[in-house]
Structures are given as structure tokens and as C-alpha cells.
Amino acid sequence: MKPRISMVALGVKDLDQSIKFYRDGLQLPMMDSPPEVAFFNLNGTWLGLSKREDMAKDAGVNAEGNGYSGFNLAHNVSSQKEVLDVLDQAIKAGAILVKKPQKADWGGFHGYFKDLDGHxxxxxxxxxxxxGPKD
Structure with missing residues (x-):
């Protein structure tokens, strides 16, 4: 069986602004991408950004939505300090802090932000x- 590649695809309102947020703000490594999309390498998977309207049209659904969709992205890091650093990076890049970094009920440490499109x-x-990846 050929290997499969998993990708998280996000529909965004302003592709250029979202590229700046993820590439410059969060410093995710951007891959070569055609002009209508942007791909980022996430150590074993990809993040793909496309215009929200284009993705909705492709799926045959309405592009408008609000509230919690039952979906969020999780990014696991190696220390509590790194949680603070990544959240700080995101906020400086324009994200909205949703939940301050704190001890989690399950014993870890975490916080939440919304990106420019509310993801x-x-x-x-x-x-x-x-x-993360094994050394």
C-alpha cells in the first residue's frame, strides 16, 4: 500500500493575511504552493489554507457559519514554557486568546486561541x- 498523507484544510477569508499569520506570526514552514492555496509542513501532516468560499463551493455547502463547529486543532509542544511562547507568538500575530494558559483537568498544561478566521x-x-517526532 502506498503511504497516505493527511492534511488539515482550513477555509480562510483573506488568504494573504492568513499566510502572514501562519508563516510570519507562528513561523510555520511554508511549502511551495500554487497561488490559490498555501501549504505548511507540520511534522507528519500538512496544514492547507484555501479561500473559505472556494472550499465551501467544492464541498457543496454554505460558506457562512458561526459558533463552535465541534472541531478544533491541537498543537502539542514539549514544555509549559513552550505553551506560553506559542500562545504569545499567536497573540502578537493577531490571534485572540480564548483560554489563558493553565493546568488542564487531565494533568497537562494548555491554553486556547482563535486564529484570524476564528479557527x-x-x-x-x-x-x-x-x-512529536521521535529523535
């Missing part, structure tokens, strides 16, 4: 399991 991100440190 919810959890930044977390789990001291019990490392989710």
Missing part, C-alpha cells in the same frame, strides 16, 4: 506522552 487552536503540553 480554535489548543496549545498543550502533556507531561505523560510526547506526540
Amino acid at each position: 480554535l487552536w489548543e496549545i498543550a503540553h502533556n507531561p505523560f506522552v510526547w506526540f
